[in-house]
Amino acid sequence: MAITKGSEILAHVGIGSDHHLPGENIKTFATKNVLGKKKSVIVENKMEIGCSHKDCQLNSAVIMPLTKKDEVIGVLKIYKIKENAISTVDIQLAEGLAKLFSTQIELAEIDYNAKLLSKAELKALQAQINPHFLFNALNTIVSMCRIDPETARKLLINLSNFLRESFKDQEDMVDIHDEIKHIEAYLEIEKARFGEKLNVIYNIKSGNFKIPHLILQPLVENAVKHGIYPKKGGGTIYLTVEENGENYSIEVSDNGIGFHESIEKPVNNGIGIENIDKRLKTIYGDEYGLKIESQQSLGTKVLLNIPKRSA
CATH class of the missing domain: 3.30.565.10 (Histidine kinase-like ATPase, C-terminal domain)
Structure with missing residues (x-):
């Protein structure tokens, strides 16, 4: 699984992480195609992926654009090591995550620009939400799709709720019960990772x-x-x-x-x-x-x- 910012790789977990390195430019033709055409693609073989690394083991993928105000700012990718291995669940998961992230990116920018001066401390906390937690959560959800799709669905809902509460436009004061629900969503994701x-x-x-x-x-x-x-x-x-x-x-x-x-x-x-x-x-x-x-x-x-x- 991988996420990019434009043509820069932000993170890549799993097979291929030895050469798809954070901070480097994307290596696959398929990803460049999504960035250029602003449309999702499903690739079924190594040739269609078009990785420039000769020993790359990635053989199929679903690639979704991440957008902000109709502008493609990156992509989300789910890879498989077998050809023709992308399932309906993989496609639905990628679509859901791409929509979720695109919405959160826009909301976060609007919220930041509108209330930067009056809510500096709160924004500082929101900015410190751990990106490693987010990426690990996504990796857990993708892995769970193979063995327990229903649990994966529930975890995706928890992640969505967690991100929405973290970034949504609201007053500085909230109900303790809502804050506890926010904690519960976070902990359910972490419990799925570490049992x-x-x-x-x-x-x-x-x-x-x-x-x-x-x-x-x-x-x-x-x-x-x-x-x-x-x-x-x-x-x-x-x-x-x-x-x-x-x-x-x-x-x-x-x-x-x-x-x-x-x-x-x-x-x-x-x-x-x-x-x-x-x-x-x-x-x-x-x-x-x-x-x-x-x-x-x-x-x-x-x-x-x-x-x-x-x-």
Whole structure:
């Protein structure tokens, strides 16, 4: 599977990744054809693909244009190593993903241009959404199509929901229930990749209330990426939401590898952590920043409070 920006390869996973390298120009005639004619193509043999590398094992493909305002800005490609191997499921998957990405690209640009100055912190968080997560998710979905098309369909819906919530044009404050749904969509994709290595326990003890958008998902992603995955055998993410006097308390914790607090500065590490800390303090006051506790080999706990007067 591969994605390009114009004629530049952004990523290529699977057979052919030894010579279809990120940052290099595209090597296949079929891809150049899609960029030029602005139409999708299905190629059934090595000659039609037209890779300039003589030992390339790619023998069939479905290639879809990615568009922005009717302009082709890249392509999405699903390859197979056998000739005449492109199925109806492959075509439908490629079409769905291409439409999804094209829509998200346009929405992201509109949102960025319209609200760059007033929502700089939120945009910074959106920009930090991990491209490796996105590409790995797509690769998981493609692989799942072969063995479990129904699960692949559900994962594609989760990915669509995740991207829509991440980039959609909305106010800075959202319902906690919506933010939790956003987290659930992200974690379902990650659980499909890593199976029993990742477990999740939700402990929601409060009613609905407002929180800043994209406050919790980056905390969960950090717990997954830096706490659970490096741990042999995996572990568990815990999300707890409860009332605590004049505040709503939210805790994201894990039983992962942790870190030594005397060595590392947690607020400056990870996806969007410093950004989240600053946003909370700006909105609610300095006493409402993130509180991070960690013990090496035991796990990490991130706590934040939302005052009821503002929720």
